[in-house]
Amino acid sequence: xxxxxxxxxTLTRLPVYARVLDDLVRRGVGTxxxxxxxxxxxxxxxxxxxxxxxxxSYGKRGVGYDVAELRAHVRGALGVGRRRGVVVVGVGxxxxxxxxxxxxxxxxxEVVALVDVDPEVVGTTVAGVEVADLAELSxxxxxxxxxxxxxxxxxxxxxxxxxxxAASGVRSVLSFAPRALSxxxxxxxxxxxxxxxxxxxxxxxxxx
Amino acid sequence: xxxxxxxxxTLTRLPVYARVLDDLVRRGVGTxxxxxxxxxxxxxxxxxxxxxxxxxSYGKRGVGYDVAELRAHVRGALGVGRRRGVVVVGVGxxxxxxxxxxxxxxxxxEVVALVDVDPEVVGTTVAGVEVADLAELSxxxxxxxxxxxxxxxxxxxxxxxxxxxAASGVRSVLSFAPRALSxxxxxxxxxxxxxxxxxxxxxxxxxx
DNA sequence: GTTTGTGAACCGATTCACAGCA
DNA sequence: TGCTGTGAATCGGTTCACAAAC
Numbered sequence: 001x002x003x004x005x006x007x008x009x010t011l012t013r014l015p016v017y018a019r020v021l022d023d024l025v026r027r028g029v030g031t032x033x034x035x036x037x038x039x040x041x042x043x044x045x046x047x048x049x050x051x052x053x054x055x056x057s058y059g060k061r062g063v064g065y066d067v068a069e070l071r072a073h074v075r076g077a078l079g080v081g082r083r084r085g086v087v088v089v090g091v092g093x094x095x096x097x098x099x100x101x102x103x104x105x106x107x108x109x110e111v112v113a114l115v116d117v118d119p120e121v122v123g124t125t126v127a128g129v130e131v132a133d134l135a136e137l138s139x140x141x142x143x144x145x146x147x148x149x150x151x152x153x154x155x156x157x158x159x160x161x162x163x164x165x166a167a168s169g170v171r172s173v174l175s176f177a178p179r180a181l182s183x184x185x186x187x188x189x190x191x192x193x194x195x196x197x198x199x200x201x202x203x204x205x206x207x208x
Numbered sequence: 209x210x211x212x213x214x215x216x217x218t219l220t221r222l223p224v225y226a227r228v229l230d231d232l233v234r235r236g237v238g239t240x241x242x243x244x245x246x247x248x249x250x251x252x253x254x255x256x257x258x259x260x261x262x263x264x265s266y267g268k269r270g271v272g273y274d275v276a277e278l279r280a281h282v283r284g285a286l287g288v289g290r291r292r293g294v295v296v297v298g299v300g301x302x303x304x305x306x307x308x309x310x311x312x313x314x315x316x317x318e319v320v321a322l323v324d325v326d327p328e329v330v331g332t333t334v335a336g337v338e339v340a341d342l343a344e345l346s347x348x349x350x351x352x353x354x355x356x357x358x359x360x361x362x363x364x365x366x367x368x369x370x371x372x373x374a375a376s377g378v379r380s381v382l383s384f385a386p387r388a389l390s391x392x393x394x395x396x397x398x399x400x401x402x403x404x405x406x407x408x409x410x411x412x413x414x415x416x
Numbered sequence: 417g418t419t420t421g422t423g424a425a426c427c428g429a430t431t432c433a434c435a436g437c438a
Numbered sequence: 439t440g441c442t443g444t445g446a447a448t449c450g451g452t453t454c455a456c457a458a459a460c
Contacts, residue, residue: 009429011411015404016388033441042388046431053443062438062440079410086406093308097301098402103363103386107403147413148406155311172409174402178311180224180250188412190405194306194382195315196223197398198294198356201380202287203219204396205355217451241419253419254453261421269420269459 006077010051014078016041017048021071033064080108085146087113087170089161090153091121091131094176098150099127112144113137117157134161138168151175162189214285218259222286224249225259229279241272288316293354295321295378297369298361299329299339302384306358307335320352321345325365342369346376359383370397 006014020040024032034052038045052058052065055073059065075081086104088095091114099111114131116122122133132140140146149165151158151173158177165173166184175181175191183189214222228248232240242260246253260266260278263285267273283289294312296303299322307319322339324330330341340348348354357373359366359381366385373381374392383389383399391397 006411007429011408012404014411015401015407018407019386019404020388035441040388042390044431046433047429049441049443050430057443059442060438061436061442064441077411078407079413079415080407082410082415084406084410084413093305097305100301101402103403104406107407109403109406148409150406172412174405174409178227180228180248182250188409190409192400192402192405193223194309194358194400195311195317196220196227197382197400198292198312198317198358199223199226199286199288199315200219201356201382201396201398202290202292203214203222203285204380205287205292207287215451243419252453254455255451257419257421258452265421267420270418271460272419 006054010054013041013043013047013051014074016043017051018071018074018078018080021067021074024067025071029067031064032067034059037065082108084109084148085112085144086110086148086150087115087137087140087144087146087165088150088152089115089134089137089165090151090157091116091118091124091126092152092154095150095152096126098152099129109148113140113146115140134164137164141168141170146170148172148174151177153177155179162187214262218262221249221251221255221259222282224251225256226279226282226286226288229275229282232275233279237275239272240275242267245273290316292317292356293320293352294318294356294358295323295345295348295352295354295373296358296360297323297342297345297373298359298365299324299326299332299334300360300362303358303360304334306360307337317356321348321354323348342372345372349376349378354378356380356382359385361385363387370395 020037034045034049038048055077058070058073086109088099088111099114114126114129115134115137116131117134122131124131149170151161153161155177158179159181162181166187171186172188178193178195228245242253242257246256263281266278266281294317296307296319307322322334322337323342323345324339325342330339332339357378359369361369363385366387367389370389374395379394380396386401386403
């Protein structure tokens with residue numbers, strides 16, 4: 001089962017499974033069935049079994065899954081455990097929040113560079129990292145072994161930021177900008193738009 | 209075409225269309241074809257036409273869509289334009305970033321309440337709003353007409369926060385907590401997990 | 417001629433349901 | 439017996455392709 005054979009939707013659930021398995025390992029649970037794992041992950045058992053089948057055949061019929069073994073395989077598929085250098089582009093409120101977010105370190109993500117274009121911000125230190133000018137991006141990516149970028153820039157600056165990040169050699173980008181972005185070849189982009197999420201939720205509110 | 213007939217996936221694209229239409233109105237464009245709109249939104253023309261067809265039939269064959277009219281219908285479906293009170297639960301770095309996020313106001317979202325459990329934080333003012341104790345939540349929801357909640361609490365506190373928010377009468381919730389949450393009846397929940405997004409992106413990185 | 421709106425075909429993902437293995 | 443892994447059925451959503459409308 002090659003890596004590229006993992007369906008997109010399955011891929012989005014693997015981090016959830018990884019978290020559930022982390023919990024079970026921490027609690028010393030040795031074995032778990034698809035029913036138990038699915039309940040903890042908030043999905044259907046059949047879906048979880050199908051998802052895991054894309055990684056290989058690691059369960060035992062009549063028994064369930066060995067928690068530690070399965071965890072190793074899920075982590076392996078996601079590349080968890082390997083250190084991943086992250087650059088945060090745009091050091092406003094959101095950029096500072098991402099840079100300070102404690103949830104990244106236990107997953108192997110290390111914010112090793114911050115860049116901005118505002119001279120007021122460049123030179124300041126956030127979460128122990130000095131903010132550099134955007135012009136330094138390419139150098140920092142190489143020197144600090146950056147493999148992921150988080151864009152926390154205003155919408156109007158997002159396309160330029162994405163292009164700059166791509167030119168610097170980073171191939172995986174998470175954007176918080178409320179914009180449809182044209183994605184350079186070979187770059188994987190995921191987007192989060194907080195206002196859009198709230199608008200989607202608004203749909204369900206009473207129109208009154 | 210009733211409101212509940214809008215498919216989930218279409219719903220997630222409506223905010224994108226709304227933004228594109230905002231731009232066109234601002235630039236004084238009167239009419240646009242599905243090809244033009246789709247290009248700006250980053251989707252296929254057929255998909256855009258299908259999506260819009262769920263809202264009604266607002267295009268003119270041989271001409272395209274009247275930008276202002278279509279915008280009004282898309283906004284209407286999402287309830288944009290109506291003021292929406294928002295409470296931010298958990299005033300850490302991320303909560304402060306959300307409370308200060310300028311992108312919410314133009315979409316009609318107004319952060320009118322902040323709550324936390326930490327006595328160090330309660331009483332401070334963020335983005336012009338005083339942080340209240342979580343115990344005040346129900347009162348604030350009523351007094352300030354809150355219809356949406358954003359959960360920016362640590363993972364371990366998320367389920368309790370969600371339950372408290374639901375008990376206070378808020379029915380639409382956006383969570384940033386890295387947890388699978390059990391959703392109370394009648395509540396719409398959307399989740400954003402930054403570390404999970406980075407893990408998904410990690411999948412595409414070279415394993416070396 | 418141009419472009420919408422939509423049946424119909426297609427596609428990927430979910431769920432069912434059970435054969436196969438522990 | 440109990441539970442996985444997976445064919446087969448199903449479902450929702452996307453894309454095709456064209457008749458209808460302008």
